[in-house]
Amino acid sequence: MALLKRHAAGHTGGRGASSYAVVGGGQADSGKTVTIDDLQARFAALCVTAGLDLREGQELIVSAPIEAQPFVGQVARAAYRAGAPLVTCLYEDPSLIRARFDHGADEALDRAPGWLSDGVVKAYEGGAARLFVYGPYPDLLTGVAPERIGRMHAAMAAASAAEGAFTADLRVNWCAVPFVTQSWARMVYPALPIAKATARLWDDVFDVVRVKSADPIAAWRDHLAVLETRCQGLQALDLSALHFFGGGTDLRVGLAEGHQWVGGRSRAANGALPVCNFPTEEVFTCPHRDQVEGRLAASRPIALGGIVVDGLVVTFRNGVAEHVEAREGREMLEGLLSGDEGARRLGEVGLVPCNSPVARKEVLFYNTLLDENAANHIAFGQSYSACIEAGRDPNIAGANTSALHIDCMIGHDAMDVDGVLKSGERRAIMRAGDFVLD
Numbered sequence: 001m002a003l004l005k006r007h008a009a010g011h012t013g014g015r016g017a018s019s020y021a022v023v024g025g026g027q028a029d030s031g032k033t034v035t036i037d038d039l040q041a042r043f044a045a046l047c048v049t050a051g052l053d054l055r056e057g058q059e060l061i062v063s064a065p066i067e068a069q070p071f072v073g074q075v076a077r078a079a080y081r082a083g084a085p086l087v088t089c090l091y092e093d094p095s096l097i098r099a100r101f102d103h104g105a106d107e108a109l110d111r112a113p114g115w116l117s118d119g120v121v122k123a124y125e126g127g128a129a130r131l132f133v134y135g136p137y138p139d140l141l142t143g144v145a146p147e148r149i150g151r152m153h154a155a156m157a158a159a160s161a162a163e164g165a166f167t168a169d170l171r172v173n174w175c176a177v178p179f180v181t182q183s184w185a186r187m188v189y190p191a192l193p194i195a196k197a198t199a200r201l202w203d204d205v206f207d208v209v210r211v212k213s214a215d216p217i218a219a220w221r222d223h224l225a226v227l228e229t230r231c232q233g234l235q236a237l238d239l240s241a242l243h244f245f246g247g248g249t250d251l252r253v254g255l256a257e258g259h260q261w262v263g264g265r266s267r268a269a270n271g272a273l274p275v276c277n278f279p280t281e282e283v284f285t286c287p288h289r290d291q292v293e294g295r296l297a298a299s300r301p302i303a304l305g306g307i308v309v310d311g312l313v314v315t316f317r318n319g320v321a322e323h324v325e326a327r328e329g330r331e332m333l334e335g336l337l338s339g340d341e342g343a344r345r346l347g348e349v350g351l352v353p354c355n356s357p358v359a360r361k362e363v364l365f366y367n368t369l370l371d372e373n374a375a376n377h378i379a380f381g382q383s384y385s386a387c388i389e390a391g392r393d394p395n396i397a398g399a400n401t402s403a404l405h406i407d408c409m410i411g412h413d414a415m416d417v418d419g420v421l422k423s424g425e426r427r428a429i430m431r432a433g434d435f436v437l438d
Contacts, residue, residue, distance in 0.1 A: 036202055037070075043177075043211045044074035046278075048082050050220045051175035052129050053265075053272040056083030058173075061123055064133035066091040068179045075131060088123075090116070094137050100152070101144045109151040112159035124166045127270065135179035136367050138187040138303055146307060150335035157339070157403035169385045173272035178205050178369050187366050208279045208357045208370065224275070227264035230283050233437055234261045234351075237427060239419040242349060244376065247297065247414035251316070253349050253378065254291025256398040258389030261285045266386050281358060281373040284350035286387035288398035290319040292346050299375055300409040303366045307332040312408065319345050321380065333406075337380060342402030348379035348387070354413045354433030368407045376411025376430070380404065 048054050060079045064072050069091070076087040100108055124130075141149055157164075167174050180201045182194055189197035206212050213219035239259075244251045263283035265273045298312035311327030321344040324334055337343045352375055353359070359374040381402035388394045395401070417430035419437075429437045 036199065039202075039206050039211055040071050041074045041078075042216065043206065043209060044071060045078040046209065046211060046216050046220075047075060047131060047175060047177050048078040050217060051177065051275050051278050052131060052173055053274050054079060054082050054084060054129055054173070055270075055272060058084060059086045059088070059123065059126070059128040060084050060131060061120060061128050062087065062089040062131045062133060064089055064091060065135040065179065065181065066093045067181065068133050068135055071179060072133065075133075090120075094140050098140060101141065101148060106148075109148055110155050112152075112155040114159035117160040117163040120163045121166065124163070124172050127172075129172060129272070129274075130167065130174040132174065132176040133179045134176055134367070134369055135181040135184065136303060137181060137183040138308065138366055139183050141307065146329075146332035147335050149304075149307065149332060150339070153336065154339050154403070161403060167276075168382060169269075170266055170276075171269045173268040173270060173274040175274055175276055175278060176369060177209075177278045178367065180205060184367065188363060204361055204363060204365075205370075208361065208373070210279075210357075220275070224264035227280070227283060230435065231261040231263045234283065234285075234419070234429070237419055237437075238422065239427075240422045241291070241420040242429070243418045243420060243426070244296070244410060244415060245418075246416050247299070247412050248313070249295065249297050249410050249415065251292070251294040251296045251378075251410070252420075253346065254288040254398075255349075256286040256288045256383075256388060256394075258392040258397050259285045260387050260389055262384075262386055277369060277373075279358060279370065279373050281356035282350040282352045282377075284348055284387065286383045286394075286397075286399050287346040287349050287378070288319070289342070289345045289347075289383075289400040290398065292316040292319045296378065296408070296410050298408050298410060299412045299415075300364060300371050301366060302329070302333070302406065302408055303368065304329065304332055304336065304406070308366065309333045314408075321345070336404055336406060339404055340402050342400045343381050343404050345380070345400045345402070346378050347381045347383040347400040347402065347405060348377075348407075350377045350379075350407075351417065351430065351435075352376055352411060353430070353435050354411065371409055372407045374411075375409040376415060376417065376433075377407050377409045379408065380406045 062072055072089050079087045166172050185197040185201040189200055210216050210219040241252055241254045261283050265275055267273055296314050301308050301310040307329050309326050309329030313325045314321045315323040358370055365371050381404035383399035388397050388399055413433040415433055419427040419429045
């Protein structure tokens, strides 16, 4: 989804961009030029309110790249204004990640700070909310062997399993948001000078999270109503499967028993109504782990911790990804999919129209947080309990279990999607990449 997922295979990192001019920026009501600092402050406030639905008296834990410190400060100010008694940030330094590969002993890759995750779990148990600020460094691990990266991810996933369960099961309100780094901007806009590339990418982010709307809260309210209506329409069909076809993909995805369609807001166990990913354009649900058949051809590359997987083609049989091909990054993906028994099965299927704000940018972002909101997608690995009817055992229903969750974009304007009813009748859901069922 983007809604209920932590992107376990990504690295964070960022660079403050307050000195750059806004591409296509405008004027505030007072006539003052709107700067990136101004828009970041609006974004921070939106993350706390519409994103987290932070409650008065609720502590907030932020995870962010160390270079995002100015933005984290804006988040903290917004959180304290909303009544948070304490805001704590767990900063990540990408140079330490690289140093571990370049100078650490081989066995260092199998270690992770489980004690830190234990502390986060304790905070969750005390009612804390969580904001993940994702600032990718696509070139961070250039030259590092994929199997070594896979070892580090496996150690991190094992050490943070209990922590991840809180977010996957929506036991706490949480939200994941993008932050622009120079490394990421260089990847997306390689022909531009770095200052202009960074400003351009920030402008893209501000657009797709609706920060530049006259009333961002109202814009999100209207958008979330559309997603809710779409979920209700799909839920009423009580589908047994989805069939994706066109543009190299011919994939039938069986759906778990008692599957629930989710999109936009979801109610956390503490009563909050977070939008777990900013931006979010999808509606998604739970596949049956044993009922996926056919071929998928990825429509966008997947960025995995410094390695890009491009030209991906996967063949499924009895729910298992039996054959994996890719022009680039195959070894990295194969290593991750071999991490546990559930990694080669699907845990999510999401529908996104080709006319979403992210898709209309016609930009390849190399960042799942945005790219999955431009296209239909599936995800290898962990399912989400929110996508299974309350009171039903997810395992018996057919939900998948894994330490990983890796999104793969398959949608484009040549793709159709049919819903398969339990009677075997087919119902058109999408044609040429856009919804015909609403």
